[in-house]
Structure formats: C-alpha cells, structure tokens
Amino acid sequence: MSIFNQKSKFKVKTEIRTVRQAVESPKMMPTQTPSAKKPISARATPRASPHPSSVSLGGSANDSLRAASGIRARKRRAGASPANNHNNSPSFSDSDDESDGDEDWEGNLDARKRQKRAHQERRLADPNRALRHPRLWAGEDLEAVVSKRLPIIHASDVASVNDKCQPVLGLAQNEVWVRLQYPGSRHPERYELVWGKDKIEALKDIMKVVNYVASTYLTDDEAQVFLEQNTGIYRKLEKSKNTNDGAGFKAALKEYNERLFALQKKSVIAKNLDAMHGIPRELVAFILDQVYDRTVAPNVELLAKYENGTDNVYGELLHPFISDMLERTNLTSDKVFVDLGSGVGNVVLQAALETGCESWGCEMMENACNLAEAQQKEFSARCRLWGIASGKVHLERGDFRKNDKILTALKRADVVLVNNQAFTSQLNDNLVNMFLDLRPGCKIISLKTFVHDNKLAENDVATSILDVEHLTYPEEYVSWTSASGTYCISTRKGQPVESDS
Incomplete structure (x- = not known):
C-alpha cells in the first residue's frame, strides 16, 4: 500500500450519492489490514467509538x-465483551487459523495488493501540500535533541490496571507495561496490555499503529519485515494475540520498536514523508x-x-x-x-x-x-x-x-x-x-x-x-x-x- 507503488489494478467502486430521488445506501468498503483473511473494518476505530466529527x-x-x-x-x-464471556474480559482464540471462509473476495487478496487498493481511495490531489511535520525527528544525534517529552495523553493514562482494567494475554499486573514507537518522534507512547469496557483496547490500538506505519510510511521493500504474510512483525503480533501469548506479543512489539527506530535514525521516514502529499x-x-x-x-x-x-x-x-x-x-x-x-x-x-x-x-x-x-x-x-x-x-x-x-x-x-x-x-x-x-x-x-x-x-x-x-x-x-x-x-x-x- 506504499505511496511509492504503481496504481493498483483493482478497481474501486465509485459511490454516487445525489440528489432528488431516493437511492440505495452504498456499502462502505472495508479498510485493509496485513492479515490475509480478516480485514479491519473501515468503521472499526480503536474502540469503534463515535468516529466523531462534531x-x-x-x-x-x-x-x-x-x-x-x-x-x-x-x-x-465497542466496549462490550465478546459472547459467552461472563467476566467482562476479552477472549482470544487459541488457534492460529483465522479463516473466515471465502465469501469476501477482499479478505483473500494478497495483503500488499489490498493495501494498494486502499491507497487508491485516499486524497492525493494536492501536490502543493507539504506533509512532513517541521519538528519531525529525522535521526539527529539524541544528545543534541531536547529531551522534553511530548505532552501527549498516553493510552495508559486512560486504560490501566489502576482504572479497573484487566490484564490480557495471560500477563500479570506487573507485566502489562509496554511502549510503542511512532514515526514522527523518538518519544514512545505508554500502553498497558489491558482490557476494560469503553476503554482503549490496547492490543487493537497497537496493531493498527504497526499496520499504518508500515503500510503508509514505508516502501514495499522497507515494509517487508513488518508485513510479510508468514513471518512479519504484524503476523507475530497477531499470532501472539490469538494464542494468548503475552511474552510473544511483547517480544514482537519490541522488535517493531527497534526496527522503526533504526529507520528513523537513517532519516528514512523523513525522506518518505517528503514524497507524500496526502494521507489515507x-x-x-x-x-x-x-x-x-x-x-x-x-x-x-x-x-x-x-x-x-x-x-x-x-x-x-x-x-x-x-x-x-x-x-x-x-x-x-x-x-x-x-x-x-x-x-x-x-x-x-x-x-x-x-x-x-x-x-x-x-x-x-x-x-x-x-x-x-x-x-x-x-x-x-x-x-x-x-x-x-x-x-x-x-x-x-x-x-x-x-x-x-x-x-x-x-x-x-x-x-x-x-x-x-x-x-x-x-x-x-x-x-x-x-x-x-x-x-x-x-x-x-x-x-x-x-x-x-x-x-x-x-x-x-x-x-x-x-x-x-x-x-x-x-x-x-x-x-x-x-x-x-x-x-x-x-x-x-x-x-x-x-x-x-
């Protein structure tokens, strides 16, 4: 789905919604995900919360x-627990098989091709837009960078074991802390691998960040280690989630952080952003x-x-x-x-x-x-x-x-x-x-x-x-x-x- 690829051969149905007579409501196309068989819904936000524009x-x-x-x-x-889950905590499959059948043709496309199709839908009609943030960290010497951390509200500030959330992936309360690297800063965000009703779902949030970073900010070659179907980092995260393997999930996240940090230090993210003029x-x-x-x-x-x-x-x-x-x-x-x-x-x-x-x-x-x-x-x-x-x-x-x-x-x-x-x-x-x-x-x-x-x-x-x-x-x-x-x-x-x- 990289901005550096050629135009996808898959055609996207154009929605026409006019005017003075009733028309059938079009169905929204699903957002793509590196999983070959379970695309992330376009309406599945971190908590499927209101998709708000107020x-x-x-x-x-x-x-x-x-x-x-x-x-x-x-x-x-969004916050409701899965079916048959009486203790209001999330349940994950212990199987590595995530097949939902072949009814949805999109779910069976190669992940990279599906990512390219998603990019067909984004706005790239403004070649004059400079997308790179003026304060983006582009690999400068860490000692020369001001150490003040970004004033973000961390996920762990609103979803934590101290806020009655439950650890997931078989982790103990003192094992849930993790950090997540983003493409624009050397400062990571703090998460706790927990679940709570109407709270940020840490696992979904983290996996979506990994997906968007790799598929949007990197070329196909650069994204290979993150999104490869069988051995990529996203797949490792997915498999660990499905098998309730907390240690495996944390190890895969650590690998993601290290590899993205290395790309940042080489100014790869800065270079790629300079070539972009729109966001999916x-x-x-x-x-x-x-x-x-x-x-x-x-x-x-x-x-x-x-x-x-x-x-x-x-x-x-x-x-x-x-x-x-x-x-x-x-x-x-x-x-x-x-x-x-x-x-x-x-x-x-x-x-x-x-x-x-x-x-x-x-x-x-x-x-x-x-x-x-x-x-x-x-x-x-x-x-x-x-x-x-x-x-x-x-x-x-x-x-x-x-x-x-x-x-x-x-x-x-x-x-x-x-x-x-x-x-x-x-x-x-x-x-x-x-x-x-x-x-x-x-x-x-x-x-x-x-x-x-x-x-x-x-x-x-x-x-x-x-x-x-x-x-x-x-x-x-x-x-x-x-x-x-x-x-x-x-x-x-x-x-x-x-x-x-």
Missing part, C-alpha cells in the same frame, strides 16, 4: 438525547479517534446536556461523511474552512489534518468548548507524534454571529459548514444574512437548505445569492440516527475573484 445542533430535547444516546450506544457496542482516509480517522478517545470519550456524558428548544443541542457528523464533503468541495491546503457551531472541534481538526487547510471553528456551549480545547492540544502533540503537519487550527468560543475573528475568516472562506439540522428559523435567517459577505464561489455545506420553495424569489435573499445542490448521505453517517438522509452544498453566486498569485 457539530452543535439546534432543536428539541429529544434531538439532543438522540444525539447523546447515539454516541453512548456506539461506545457500548483510514489513517486520518484513526489519528482523530486516538485524540478523541483520550480527551472526549472519558467525558462524553458532558455532551448529553442541552437547552430545550434552543440552538444548543449536540450531535456528530462522522468521519466518512466529512471526508466525502471535503472531497466534493475540493478543499485543499491553500484554502480556508469554517465550521459554524463546531462542537468539540472534530470537523475542524479533520479538515486541517486531511487537507492541510486553514481551519476555523466557533462554538458557544461551554462543555463542548472545553473538550474542544483539550482535543486541540492533544491533536497538536499527536500530529507531531505521527510526523504529520496539519493545517492551522483556530477554535473560537461564543456566538459565531458576533465573533469578530470568525466574521473576518468567513470573508476569506472557501468552504463553510453549518449543521442546521435543527436550528431555529431565526438563526437560519441570520446565517443567510451572514452569507452576503461570503466570496463568490464559496461552498456552504448544510443539513437543510436555506432556499425554500414557499418563499417568493424576489423576497428570498437565499434564492438570490445561493445555487443549491441537493444530495443524500448513506446510513451510519451521523450520530443521531443510523438512517440515511439528505444534505445540501450551496454555492455563493457571483463571479469568483481571480487570485493575485
């Missing part, structure tokens, strides 16, 4: 409760979920609070939905994105990470703002951990109708998101007046149209300034319902201004 909704108490309960339901499904969607979602699981998830109950009958209701647009929106609006690293009602900031962070754009958000709910700030801090440190330079992120507090920085950013915006699914009519009218200041050609993504058929065109400001495209999104794209739905992409009318450059 926005504030306006509406009733029921809307808020549905949104919050939708988030909690995903957390419960799956890796974007995984990094964002790592941030979310360490900041928002432990405090998710705070998002269940609402103000009945107001615009302050919480809901989330999920990662695949946001990726589709960013691609449809052709958001690139030289553009400006603004999220009006940004919740805990996930859409803002995803836009900055996935496209490298300048990304703004504004939120007025205090709890959401506090969590957004925690996410921004962790996001910044974790981007450095992964060695990826995101776009600049700006999160503002307060009413976006009155925030001077947001109003100024809107005048430069190329894409604006406003989830007006349950906004009051007054707020929607206020937004239309704000759109008068948008540049011609600016795209406005909304859950509901601002142009209504029952208005007279001569009296309808929205009709006079917006061209509207009506689209549909498939099931499982928003947190407050599992059903499919509709949304709009409106374009500010007028002749786009030519750039001086």
